[in-house]
Amino acid sequence: MPFALGHRAASAGYRLAAFDQIGSTNAEALTRAREGERGPIWFVTPEQTAGRGRRQRAWIAPRGNLASSILEVVDVAPAVAATLGFAAGLSLEAALQKVSVEAVLRLGRADALKFSLKWPNDVLAGDKKLAGILLEAEIVAGGGLAVVVGIGTNVVGAPEGTPTPATSLAALGVHVSAEELFAALSDAWVEFRGIWDNGRGFSEIRQLWLERAARLGENVAIRTGNAILEGTFDTIDETGCMIIRLPDGKHVPVTAGEVYFGTTASVGSA
Structure with missing residues (x-):
């Protein structure tokens, strides 16, 4: 049709x-x-x-x-x-x-x-x-x-x-x-x-x-260029940034990057 x-x-x-x-x-x-x-x-x-x-x-x-x-x-x-x-x-x-x-x-x-x-x-x-x-x-x-x-x-x-x-x-x-x-x-x-x-x-x-978010509240790794950020996917903010909670409790906004579920081990093999 x-x-x-x-x-x-x-x-x-x-x-x-x-x-x-x-x-x-x-x-x-x-x-x-x-x-x-x-x-x-x-x-x-x-x-x-x-x-x-x-x-x-x-x-x-x-x-x-x-x-x-x-x-x-x-x-x-x-x-x-x-x-x-x-x-x-x-x-x-x-x-x-x-x-x-x-x-x-x-x-x-x-x-x-x-x-x-x-x-x-x-x-x-x-x-x-x-x-x-x-x-x-x-x-x-x-x-x-x-x-x-x-x-x-x-x-x-x-x-x-x-x-x-x-x-x-x-x-x-x-x-x-x-x-x-x-x-x-x-x-x-x-x-x-x-x-x-x-x-x-x-x-x-x-x-x-x-x-409907995938893996909300779980561990993620974000690759931005050559840098990798690991933490917990906490939320998205009022501008759409991904908010990551680091192991020390600090919250970091992420504006862009490749998101992988789990840890850097999975990032390295992706």
Whole structure:
């Protein structure tokens, strides 16, 4: 079936640009923003040939996975716009819950899958990465900040040899299409984007995100460049920074880095 917005997204005025194949939905969205597109508009494809993740890593995915990017132009500071990534994680988690529950019911199973959110931008199934989120922003002519939130989800297959082991919905026994997942995602985005409300509702987004956070209260190791910080994942603050509690009780905010569960032993082998 073709890609289509969910009913709630269509009613809210979102638009859709769907491609059979494209290099990068994020790149296409940014190009359109530079050309005057102001959104809100989704860019989606089941096959992305030049996708990228954080730190310009290649995002390699087989045909049938979901690559999606939402473009909106907002009048907020870049630091506030960055917190929209947490709303994106909540949106995808809700969409995954919806399609997985429906798939489990079709199979006659009683056990629903559980997903969690890994700071700052991954969705996990167990300890395996199911999806990644990449947020990019540019100031555009005429004022405003063009924010593109890219969401890549492993629907039919997952890459191998990644720092965090990856999985797919198909491997979890959830056999849905990228199109079905996208319809649920577009509707969930309307809900959590509305709660976020240009940053004014981030306190509620923060609380909802923490309720779904992976390994909250457990030991983590964060690699930033050549430095490694170890401690307990305490919370995220009002700006979205990860707060680590060190063994001496000191709390340290982390703005960026690669997060590994456990200790430096796992970091060294990742």
